[in-house]
Amino acid sequence: MTDPINANEIQQEIFAIIAKQAKIDPAIVRPESTLKDLGVASLDAIEVIFDIEEQFDITFPDQGPNFDNDTVQGLVDAVLKALADKGNAA
Amino acid sequence: MSIPHGRRIVITGMGAVSPFGIGAASLWQALREGRSGIAPLRHPDAGRLRVRVAAQVPADFDPAAHFDERTLPMLDRLSQFALLAAREAIAQSGLDFALNDLGRRTAVIVGSGIGGENSHDEQYRRLYADNATRVHPLSIIRVMMNAPASQISMAHGLRGPAFVASSACASTNHAVIQAAQMIRNGLADVAVTGGADACFSYGLLRAWEAMRVLADDTCRPFSANRRGLVLAEGAGMFVLESLEHAQARGATILAEYGGGGMSADASDIVAPDPVGAAAAMTQALADAGLEPQDIDYINAHGTATQANDISETRAIRLAFGTAADRLAVSSTKSMHGHAMGASGALELVATINALREGVVPPTANLDVVDPACDLDYVPNTARAIPVRAALSNSFAFGGLNAVLALKRAP
Numbered sequence: 001m002t003d004p005i006n007a008n009e010i011q012q013e014i015f016a017i018i019a020k021q022a023k024i025d026p027a028i029v030r031p032e033s034t035l036k037d038l039g040v041a042s043l044d045a046i047e048v049i050f051d052i053e054e055q056f057d058i059t060f061p062d063q064g065p066n067f068d069n070d071t072v073q074g075l076v077d078a079v080l081k082a083l084a085d086k087g088n089a090a
Numbered sequence: 091m092s093i094p095h096g097r098r099i100v101i102t103g104m105g106a107v108s109p110f111g112i113g114a115a116s117l118w119q120a121l122r123e124g125r126s127g128i129a130p131l132r133h134p135d136a137g138r139l140r141v142r143v144a145a146q147v148p149a150d151f152d153p154a155a156h157f158d159e160r161t162l163p164m165l166d167r168l169s170q171f172a173l174l175a176a177r178e179a180i181a182q183s184g185l186d187f188a189l190n191d192l193g194r195r196t197a198v199i200v201g202s203g204i205g206g207e208n209s210h211d212e213q214y215r216r217l218y219a220d221n222a223t224r225v226h227p228l229s230i231i232r233v234m235m236n237a238p239a240s241q242i243s244m245a246h247g248l249r250g251p252a253f254v255a256s257s258a259c260a261s262t263n264h265a266v267i268q269a270a271q272m273i274r275n276g277l278a279d280v281a282v283t284g285g286a287d288a289c290f291s292y293g294l295l296r297a298w299e300a301m302r303v304l305a306d307d308t309c310r311p312f313s314a315n316r317r318g319l320v321l322a323e324g325a326g327m328f329v330l331e332s333l334e335h336a337q338a339r340g341a342t343i344l345a346e347y348g349g350g351g352m353s354a355d356a357s358d359i360v361a362p363d364p365v366g367a368a369a370a371m372t373q374a375l376a377d378a379g380l381e382p383q384d385i386d387y388i389n390a391h392g393t394a395t396q397a398n399d400i401s402e403t404r405a406i407r408l409a410f411g412t413a414a415d416r417l418a419v420s421s422t423k424s425m426h427g428h429a430m431g432a433s434g435a436l437e438l439v440a441t442i443n444a445l446r447e448g449v450v451p452p453t454a455n456l457d458v459v460d461p462a463c464d465l466d467y468v469p470n471t472a473r474a475i476p477v478r479a480a481l482s483n484s485f486a487f488g489g490l491n492a493v494l495a496l497k498r499a500p
Binding site for chain 1: 140299300301302304306358359360361397
C-alpha cells in the first residue's frame, strides 16, 4: 500500500535537491529553467540525478533526460513517470 | 625535419592482448578490416547491471595455459595481460637481456589507470557479501599498482628503472614518453613500455553506470548519433631502444618514436579543454622535430562521448591550423573499445601498423555527420595512403593529456 503520488510535493522535493546542488534559493528554481541556466554544470548534474534517484528510489534510463539542456519540468516529468512505472510494477 | 635533442629512439617489438585475443597481429587485422570487438557484456552480474555492451578479451582466454601454477596466484588479470603482451614484444625484438648484462640497462615503465581491480573486487566481495574474515594472502601482491611493472621485470630479468605511471585514460602515453626520455637521457638503453587495464568488476561497472557516459549499443566516435563510450580491457607492450643500439644488432625496426607532448588542462575534472589537448599535440610535434604538414594520420582519443569528440576536433584544428584539412583522423576505439589506461597501447599498435603498411584504420560506426566534428575521420573503411608520420592522442579525465609522435622506420 503506497500513498498516491503527490506531484506538487515531488516537484518541491526536486526543486530542493537542485537548489542544494546549485547553492541557490529553491524559490529561484522554475519549471522552465534548465540545469545549465541554474549553474548546474555537467558533473553537478550527475550528482543531482544521483540524489534524485536515491531520494525516490528510482533509476533513470541511461539515455533518458538530457540533463544539461532539458528543463526542470522535464526532470519532474521523468521522476513522475518512473514512480508511476514503479507503482504499476509493485 | 631536425632532431632537437638526445638519442633517436626506435620501436623493435610490440605485443597485445585485446578484445580480438592474444597478439598484436590479430588486433591490427581486425582494425584494418573495420571489425568490431564490441559484444554483449559477459559478467556474472550482467543480469542486474545496466551496462549492456563491452569490448572484453575473448571468453576462451585461459590464464592457466600461459602461466605456471606458482606464478598465477600472484597475478591480477591486468598483470596477466601485461606479461603476455611483454612476452610477445620482447620475442619480436629478438633481444637477449642476459647478453652483456643488458637487463641492467633496461627500463620497465607500464601505464595503468586502475590497477588490480578484479582482485580488489573479488576480495571485498568475500568480506562484505560473504562475511568472510580472511582474504587471499597474495591480495596485496596482486593489487599493488606497480604489480605489472614488477612482474615484467622479474619475468625477463630487467633490472633498470621500473614503475607504473598512472593518468587514467592517458596512462600508456605518459609511460611511453617517460620510457623514451630515459633512453634519450642515457638512464637506459632499452625500455619495455606500454599499458594494461582490466576493469570489469561489479563495483567499477556500477561506478561507470552512475557517471552516465556509457553507450548501450556500440561505440560511434564523431558520429552525430554517438551515445557514449564502450568499456574495454587489454594490454599493449613495446620494446624501445636507441637507434644505434638497434642498428648495431641488426634489429628489424617497426617505427621510430619521434617525441611526446604532455599537458594538463587545469580546468574541469571531466570536461575536456581543447587548449590543453592542442598544447600536447603541438609539443609532441616540436619534440619530434615535425611540422603540422609532416603528419598524415592521427589516431584520435575519440571516445564517442558528446564532449570529447567536439573538443578533440577543435583541439586538432587549433594545433594544425589549415593542415588539419588534409589529415586522416580515426578513432579505433570504435572497434577495440576504451581499455582505460591500456587504450593508448592498443592505439599505438594501430599507429605503428599504419606507418608500416600505409593503411589508416577506419572509424567504425560513423554513420551520421556531426557538423561540430568536421575533419576527415576515415569513416567505416580503412584507407591506403602513405603515412610518413603520425600522432596518437590520449586525454584523461582529470584533464591530463599525452600525445605520441611516431615516424616511419628510418
